[in-house]
Amino acid sequence: MTTATGTLTFDDLLTRARGGELGPDPAAQRVAVAFTTRQAVRHEGRGTGYRNEVLSLRLGAAVGSCAVEPGALPDGAVEECVGADVASLLAHPLLPVRVAALDAYLMHVTPHGPEHGARPKALPTGTSLEKSRVRAQAVVGLLDLPAGATVLVVGVVNSLLEGLRSLGLRYVPCDLKGGRTEWDEVVVTDALTAADGCDALLVSGMTLGNGTFDPLREHARTYGKQLVAFAQTGSAVLPRFLGHGVSAVCAEPYPFFWLDGGPGVVHRYTGAPEGGR
Numbered sequence: 505m506t507t508a509t510g511t512l513t514f515d516d517l518l519t520r521a522r523g524g525e526l527g528p529d530p531a532a533q534r535v536a537v538a539f540t541t542r543q544a545v546r547h548e549g550r551g552t553g554y555r556n557e558v559l560s561l562r563l564g565a566a567v568g569s570c571a572v573e574p575g576a577l578p579d580g581a582v583e584e585c586v587g588a589d590v591a592s593l594l595a596h597p598l599l600p601v602r603v604a605a606l607d608a609y610l611m612h613v614t615p616h617g618p619e620h621g622a623r624p625k626a627l628p629t630g631t632s633l634e635k636s637r638v639r640a641q642a643v644v645g646l647l648d649l650p651a652g653a654t655v656l657v658v659g660v661v662n663s664l665l666e667g668l669r670s671l672g673l674r675y676v677p678c679d680l681k682g683g684r685t686e687w688d689e690v691v692v693t694d695a696l697t698a699a700d701g702c703d704a705l706l707v708s709g710m711t712l713g714n715g716t717f718d719p720l721r722e723h724a725r726t727y728g729k730q731l732v733a734f735a736q737t738g739s740a741v742l743p744r745f746l747g748h749g750v751s752a753v754c755a756e757p758y759p760f761f762w763l764d765g766g767p768g769v770v771h772r773y774t775g776a777p778e779g780g781r
Contacts, residue, residue, distance in 0.1 A: 535562065558736070568740065584601075585605075646754060665677060679691050746773060755772075
């Protein structure tokens with residue numbers, strides 16, 4: 505199911521999953537474990553910090569995740585998910601639950617790997633800042649732009665801004681929380697308006713959970729701009745939009761790089777979807 509223009513939307517993907525078009529009947533699949541992960545960080549040498557809160561659902565060996573604003577998830581949401589069938593969670597009234605459920609289901613159906621179009625990139629053992637910088641290089645390396653081009657960064661991560669600087673790229677930082685970057689740059693809050701003046705988009709998977717992803721994807725598709733997604737939220741969801749306004753994805757399923765100092769991996773997707781994605 506696609507829209508009249510032939511492009512896939514997030515709601516289309518939900519509908520297809522609920523209808524069993526993408527894999528086994530979701531009504532027969534049940535979530536065994538649901539949990540949240542809360543984190544606060546300020547890297548050494550950095551003047552600013554940030555907080556994360558992530559809802560994760562486990563389906564078999566797969567874990568699907570959706571980041572939320574800290575404190576935004578209602579009490580009891582995690583308990584509602586435990587033991588629930590995936591079809592019900594795909595229709596849950598809370599968007600982050602729907603995103604996490606779809607991510608878990610698609611991770612269960614098409615786990616990250618070369619057979620589904622992914623190219624793994626190892627993250628080394630190291631501090632959270634060291635791992636953040638390696639991940640950032642994996643993300644910004646998916647952009648194909650000349651020096652001096654301007655990138656809209658939706659979901660401000662200082663290591664990504666640092667990576668863009670190293671490539672000679674300009675950027676417009678954007679985040680719903682606003683504020684200022686590590687380099688005292690103003691963070692804008694209206695991504696779609698800011699996109700008009702940018703040559704490409706670098707977009708966090710968090711946009712799935714707050715409902716801003718589809719307008720940004722459609723902007724990129726309409727104007728022929730590159731849209732690279734960096735995805736802890738919806739790491740198995742966003743590769744489905746390759747060819748529908750998304751040009752590349754750096755997918756990072758749970759456990760995320762900031763959870764421990766050991767080695768890790770991200771999965772990079774480019775071009776048209778492969779292997780039934």
